[in-house]
Amino acid sequence: MICELCFHRCDLSEGQTGFCRARACRDGMIVPLNYGKITSIALDPVEKKPLRRFHPGSKILSVGSFGCNLRCPFPDIRLIPDVQNALPR
Ligand code: SF4
Numbered sequence: 001m002i003c004e005l006c007f008h009r010c011d012l013s014e015g016q017t018g019f020c021r022a023r024a025c026r027d028g029m030i031v032p033l034n035y036g037k038i039t040s041i042a043l044d045p046v047e048k049k050p051l052r053r054f055h056p057g058s059k060i061l062s063v064g065s066f067g068c069n070l071r072c073p074f075p076d077i078r079l080i081p082d083v084q085n086a087l088p089r
Helices: 075-086
Strands: 023-026 029-032 040-045 059-064
Antiparallel strands (some): 040 059
């Protein structure tokens, strides 16, 4: 099955996980593995976000899950996709 969610267009066989490690082929469907699973949560300065001109000096809640369709060199991002291996299937 072809996942059409992003430009990678992964061609996944039954049980296979996509490049992002967040979507997989299960029972003939492409399903999100990270739905409802939080891997990071933090209170950040709003200046870290594209909203930096919105209430300067205030905090913003950042919530994220595992999986990414890019391969950036930043260590914290590289570690997050491995979290899924520790989760129950
Ligand atoms: S990287 Fe993930 S979202 Fe993108 S096509 Fe592959 S499985 Fe789908």
